Amino acid sequence: VPDDRETLTAALETALRRAHVVVTTGGLGPTSDDITRKILASVLKRQLILREDLLAALTERYRRLGRNPPPTLQSQALIPFGADLIDNALGSAPGLRLRVDQERVLYALPGVPHEMERMAERFVLPDIAGIAPARRLRERILRTVGVPENRLEEIVAPLAPREVGLAYLPHLGRVDLRFTAEGREEEADALLEETVGRARSALGSCVYAEGSEELEEAVGRLLLGRGWQLAVSESLTGGAVGSRVVAVPGASRYFLGDIVAYDNAAKIAVLGVPAAWIRDHGAVSAPVAEAMAHGARERFGADVAVSTTGIAGPDGGTTEKPVGLVYLGIAWPGGRVALRHQFPGQRAQVIERSVTGALDLVRRAVSGHPIPSSP
Amino acid sequence: VPDDRETLTAALETALRRAHVVVTTGGLGPTSDDITRKILASVLKRQLILREDLLAALTERYRRLGRNPPPTLQSQALIPFGADLIDNALGSAPGLRLRVDQERVLYALPGVPHEMERMAERFVLPDIAGIAPARRLRERILRTVGVPENRLEEIVAPLAPREVGLAYLPHLGRVDLRFTAEGREEEADALLEETVGRARSALGSCVYAEGSEELEEAVGRLLLGRGWQLAVSESLTGGAVGSRVVAVPGASRYFLGDIVAYDNAAKIAVLGVPAAWIRDHGAVSAPVAEAMAHGARERFGADVAVSTTGIAGPDGGTTEKPVGLVYLGIAWPGGRVALRHQFPGQRAQVIERSVTGALDLVRRAVSGHPIPSSP
Numbered sequence: 062v063p064d065d066r067e068t069l070t071a072a073l074e075t076a077l078r079r080a081h082v083v084v085t086t087g088g089l090g091p092t093s094d095d096i097t098r099k100i101l102a103s104v105l106k107r108q109l110i111l112r113e114d115l116l117a118a119l120t121e122r123y124r125r126l127g128r129n130p131p132p133t134l135q136s137q138a139l140i141p142f143g144a145d146l147i148d149n150a151l152g153s154a155p156g157l158r159l160r161v162d163q164e165r166v167l168y169a170l171p172g173v174p175h176e177m178e179r180m181a182e183r184f185v186l187p188d189i190a191g192i193a194p195a196r197r198l199r200e201r202i203l204r205t206v207g208v209p210e211n212r213l214e215e216i217v218a219p220l221a222p223r224e225v226g227l228a229y230l231p232h233l234g235r236v237d238l239r240f241t242a243e244g245r246e247e248e249a250d251a252l253l254e255e256t257v258g259r260a261r262s263a264l265g266s267c268v269y270a271e272g273s274e275e276l277e278e279a280v281g282r283l284l285l286g287r288g289w290q291l292a293v294s295e296s297l298t299g300g301a302v303g304s305r306v307v308a309v310p311g312a313s314r315y316f317l318g319d320i321v322a323y324d325n326a327a328k329i330a331v332l333g334v335p336a337a338w339i340r341d342h343g344a345v346s347a348p349v350a351e352a353m354a355h356g357a358r359e360r361f362g363a364d365v366a367v368s369t370t371g372i373a374g375p376d377g378g379t380t381e382k383p384v385g386l387v388y389l390g391i392a393w394p395g396g397r398v399a400l401r402h403q404f405p406g407q408r409a410q411v412i413e414r415s416v417t418g419a420l421d422l423v424r425r426a427v428s429g430h431p432i433p434s435s436p
Numbered sequence: 437v438p439d440d441r442e443t444l445t446a447a448l449e450t451a452l453r454r455a456h457v458v459v460t461t462g463g464l465g466p467t468s469d470d471i472t473r474k475i476l477a478s479v480l481k482r483q484l485i486l487r488e489d490l491l492a493a494l495t496e497r498y499r500r501l502g503r504n505p506p507p508t509l510q511s512q513a514l515i516p517f518g519a520d521l522i523d524n525a526l527g528s529a530p531g532l533r534l535r536v537d538q539e540r541v542l543y544a545l546p547g548v549p550h551e552m553e554r555m556a557e558r559f560v561l562p563d564i565a566g567i568a569p570a571r572r573l574r575e576r577i578l579r580t581v582g583v584p585e586n587r588l589e590e591i592v593a594p595l596a597p598r599e600v601g602l603a604y605l606p607h608l609g610r611v612d613l614r615f616t617a618e619g620r621e622e623e624a625d626a627l628l629e630e631t632v633g634r635a636r637s638a639l640g641s642c643v644y645a646e647g648s649e650e651l652e653e654a655v656g657r658l659l660l661g662r663g664w665q666l667a668v669s670e671s672l673t674g675g676a677v678g679s680r681v682v683a684v685p686g687a688s689r690y691f692l693g694d695i696v697a698y699d700n701a702a703k704i705a706v707l708g709v710p711a712a713w714i715r716d717h718g719a720v721s722a723p724v725a726e727a728m729a730h731g732a733r734e735r736f737g738a739d740v741a742v743s744t745t746g747i748a749g750p751d752g753g754t755t756e757k758p759v760g761l762v763y764l765g766i767a768w769p770g771g772r773v774a775l776r777h778q779f780p781g782q783r784a785q786v787i788e789r790s791v792t793g794a795l796d797l798v799r800r801a802v803s804g805h806p807i808p809s810s811p
Contacts, residue, residue, distance in 0.1 A: 064603065092589045092604050126780055131586035151781050173606060175785060211506030214467050228439065229467050231548060293675075293696070299682025300668075300675025303696045307674025310750050310783055318702040321668070321678045321694035323687070327736055331693065361702055375685050405501055406526050408685055410550060 064094040073104045081165050082189055084181075087172025089154040091133040097169055098157070102141040105161060109139045115146065119153055147184050152176040156184070166192070199249040201257045203238040204270045206421045207433070210236050213264070220259045225252060233410055234417035235276065266430040269421070276420045277305045283427040284315040284365075291423060292363035293319040294332055294353040296344065296370040297387065301416045317361040322353070332356035345370050345382055350390030350399035358392045365393040365426050367419045373408045387415045393426040401435035439469045448479045456540050457564055459556075462547025464529040466508040472544055473532070477516040480536060484514040490521065494528055522559050527551040531559070541567070574624040576632045578613040579645045581796045582808070585611050588639070595634045600627060608785055609792035610651065641805040644796070651795045652680045658802040659690040659740075666798060667738035668694040669707055669728040671719065671745040672762065676791045692736040697728070707731035720745050720757055722774035725765030729774075733767045740768040740801050742794045748783045762790045768801040776810035 062072045069088075076083045088097030102109045116138035123130040137154055140146070147156030149171060157169040168185050170177045205213060210229045213236055221227050226241035240256055242249035261268055269279045284291055293302050303319035306312055322328040325344050329336045334352040342348050353368035371387030378384035385406070390399040400422070404414040425432050437447045444463075451458045463472030477484045491513035498505040512529055515521070522531030524546060532544040543560050545552045580588060585604045588611055596602050601616035615631055617624035636643055644654045659666055668677050678694035681687055697703040700719050704711050709727040717723050728743035746762030753759035760781070765774040775797070779789040800807050 090604070090606070091586050093593070094603050126778060128584070131584075131590075133586060133589070151785060175608075175781075209503070209506075211466050211508060214508070215506075218468070226469075228469050229465070231465070233550075295675070295678075297682070298679065299687070299691070300670070300678025300694050300696065301682075303670075303675025303698075304673065304679050304787075307672070307676075307698065307748070307787070308784065312674070313698060313752075316674070317699040318706065319675050319694070319696035319698075320706070321675065321696070323678075323682065323694075324692040324736070327693040331695070331735060360706055361699070373682070377688075403501065406550075409683065410526060412679075412682070 064088060064096055066096060066100060069096065069100045070104055073100065077104070077161060077165060077167070082192075083161075083165070083167045084185065085167070085169045086177050087170075089137070089156070089169060089171045091131055091137050091153075093133075095136070098136075098139060098141065101157070101159065101167070101169060105141060105159065105167075107141040107143060107159075110142050111135070112138050112140050112146075115140065115155065122153055147180055149176055149180065151179055156180045158184075158188070197246065198241055198243050199246065199253060200239055200241045201253045202272055203240070203257060203260060203264070203268050204235065204272075204274070204276070205238065205264060205267045206235045206269050206276060206417060206424075208236065208264075208267045213238065216263050217260050220263060221256050222252065225256050232417075233406070234404075234414040234421075266425070266428075269424055275309075276417065276424070278309050280306070280420050280424050280427070281309045281312060281315060283424060287427055289315065289364035289427055290317050290362075291315055292317045292357040292361035292366040293419075294357035294366065294368045295319060295321045296323060296328070296353070296368075297373045298369045298412050298415050298419070299323060301412055302367065302369060302419045305416055305420065317363050320357055320360065328353065333359070343382065345372055345386060345388060347388050347390075347399035347401060350388035351392070351397050352390075354390035354392040354399075355397055365391070365423060367391050367423050368399075369415045369419050371402075371404075371411065371415060373411045373415075375408060385411050387411065387418070389415065389418050389422055391422045391426055391432065395426065398432055400433070439463060439471055441471060441475060444471065444475045445479055448475065452479070452536060452540060452542070457567075458536075458540070458542045459560065460542070460544045461552050462545075464512070464531070464544060464546045466506055466512050466528070468508075470511070473511075473514055473516065476532070476534065476542070476544060480516060480534065480542075482516040482518060482534075485517050486510070487513050487515050487521075490515065490530065497528055522555055524551055524555060526554055531555045533559075533563070572621065573616055573618050574621065574628060575614055575616045576628045577647055578615070578632060578635060578639070578643050579610065579647075579649070579651070580613065580639060580642045581610045581644050581651060581792060581799075583611065583639075583642045588613065591638050592635050595638060596631050597627065600631050607792075608781070609779075609789040609796075641800065641803075644799055650684075651792065651799070653684050655681070655795050655799050655802070656684045656687060656690060658799060662802055664690065664739035664802055665692050665737075666690055667692045667732040667736035667741040668794075669732035669741065669743045670694060670696045671698060671703070671728070671743075672748045673744045673787050673790050673794070674698060676787055677742065677744060677794045680791055680795065692738050695732055695735065703728065707735070718757065720747055720761060720763060722763050722765075722776060725763035725774035726767070726772050727765075729765035729767040730772055740766070740798060742766050742798050744790045744794050746777075746779075746786065746790060748786045748790075750783060760786050762786065762793070764790065764793050764797055766797045766801050766807065770801065773807055775808070 088095045120130045145158040149155045154171045159167045228239040230237040300321045322332045328334040333356040338348045354366045358366035368390040374384035385404040387402045388399045404411045463470045495505045520533040524530045529546045534542045603614040605612040617627050675696045697707050703709040708731040713723045729741045733741035743765040749759035760779040762777045779786045
């Protein structure tokens with residue numbers, strides 16, 4: 062819906078006619094195209110009230126960041142009568158919760174994605190759950206890495222009873238399995254518990270987490286549990302493995318650092334890869350991947366180190382070494398090894414699959430799972 | 437819409453009643469919950485045809501990746517009669533284009549986000565543009581970095597005539613300005629050309645691109661133009677600056693490498709930051725940021741190097757050095773300097789703003805724009 066009075070009014074009226082819960086995003090900022098508050102007041106026939114407490118809080122926020130409040134700030138504190146404010150921990154504009162009548166409720170959230178997502182997760186979804194009917198869909202998620210969707214279905218589908226819904230949610234190099242059951246909460250939960258348990262046993266070490274834990278979070282948890290320190294060296298991924306590792310709060314407890322040797326001279330000078338190996342095998346090769354992992358492990362004094370080298374494309378591929386060819390290396394107290402992959406997709410997908418593969422190698426080394434041979 | 441026959445049927449019927457163009461995403465994969473093709477055939481009263489050419493192509497794709505085709509593959513080649521296939525360069529399931537009747541068209545796209553996005557951009561949007569009415573909204577985008585939304589409005593709003601729509605699309609540390617005009621194409625374009633030109637002059641060096649060019653693409657273009665090589669060193673961003681640089685195809689022409697020294701010992705041993713500076717000023721300080729940039733420039737033999745050090749949170753903040761405090765350093769033939777920032781937001785936002793700030797510093801150094809003092 063564009064920031065246009067007429068269209069926005071029509072959209073809100075339609076939504077309120079059709080649904081008990083309406084959520085809007087965007088249009089709560091301080092600029093003149095931010096008209097959501099005004100239109101809401103007009104559609105719901107409420108007055109706009111200047112909330113002095115909010116104006117003070119907004120002003121204080123600017124002061125704290127060492128900036129002058131903009132002259133338009135007051136418009137952000139004009140709120141439809143009767144609205145509750147939803148705290149915005151990540152930005153300036155609070156969200157609004159409006160009880161329309163006995164049956165209907167409207168939430169107005171900011172449009173900045175991370176602000177909106179946090180507000181939805183922390184406030185709106187629990188709030189809706191509180192008013193929704195008791196009969197609910199229960200779900201459990203198993204997160205897997207390195208096994209294709211159709212192979213997972215062959216393993217899992219025969220184990221799930223008819224009453225359990227099963228969905229395959231593919232990501233790059235990872236697939237989430239979603240098990241769902243409806244009905245009385247305890248019965249649905251028991252059914253899911255049994256099914257998920259059987260699936261876990263059958264799937265083995267490709268399951269890296271249950272629920273919403275990310276692969277990099279699982280890796281961090283395992284490193285902490287074992288008291289190991291991690292180092293990384295990267296070529297085609299350019300720092301993406303390291304940046305995923307530090308996305309997890311507290312990563313400084315197990316992450317030492319990362320050397321991105323994009324250039325061949327840097328692989329030799331900064332990482333200590335023997336020049337002869339690059340000459341004889343090429344920079345994209347198993348020996349160089351191994352040497353990169355070894356070099357990072359030595360230079361940072363880490364327990365385990367992982368490396369990536371490959372051809373991300375779109376250029377640089379040859380018949381012998383096509384775009385998507387990637388070697389991932391790992392060096393840990395158990396030895397060192399490099400795996401060869403031929404990843405499908407374009408540059409961003411090849412990089413993303415390489416990052417996932419590298420994190421999975423660390424996970425396997427740290428948990429003592431078998432390191433698979435090159436697929 | 438869940439993967440459920442009844443709900444999906446109702447949703448499609450409603451959509452086809454209301455719109456001339458309907459787009460679906462998801463449900464085209466090989467597993468048993470992929471029912472979109474079947475439901476489309478039933479709603480549109482078409483037979484499902486086994487497309488032997490598609491089956492052969494899908495089989496060949498698996499062979500090329502060195503995998504066995506799954507037994508369920510045939511289901512992916514069952515296509516509603518009369519559908520055109522939309523090529524999927526990034527995955528196995530092609531999209532479908534169905535002429536419903538003289539007036540209506542339906543596109544079925546895969547659910548994997550990057551496959552869907554590419555198909556939408558390359559095929560669906562141009563195809564819709566071909567059938568849409570001639571009176572169109574014209575738009576121009578100016579992309580800015582480092583200036584808050586309300587300050588941009590103060591500069592730009594007075595320059596835009598009433599007939600030009602103006603929207604502020606904020607990202608972390610960046611704001612896109614969207615100028616729109618309706619009406620006859622040439623007139624709208626001329627009006628936009630004049631307005632955008634005036635805005636560019638008034639905004640100066642905070643404009644890094646027009647249209648869809650990303651900041652990292654602009655940086656790459658400028659480095660190539662000047663023949664400069666880039667190196668990076670990172671602490672709190674953990675490799676995120678490097679990974680943004682290599683997201684651009686051809687980055688190997690100007691990117692040498694990146695040293696992520698997350699641990700203080702690594703800052704000293706791998707980057708050559710003087711231990712006394714870390715002791716006296718702390719790792720999060722202007723001298724250390726400068727020394728990190730200098731160390732990366734020396735070690736990689738680069739023309740320009742940028743560095744990041746800061747406190748991403750949620751832990752590690754103090755009264756003197758709170759979460760969000762970040763120093764960005766730059767070393768280039770013109771000198772070296774570090775800027776102090778106090779970024780709002782949580783861990784992911786502090787990291788993202790630091791990456792944007794670092795890329796902008798490189799942009800300014802390479803283009804000879806003034807390096808601003810600490811805001």
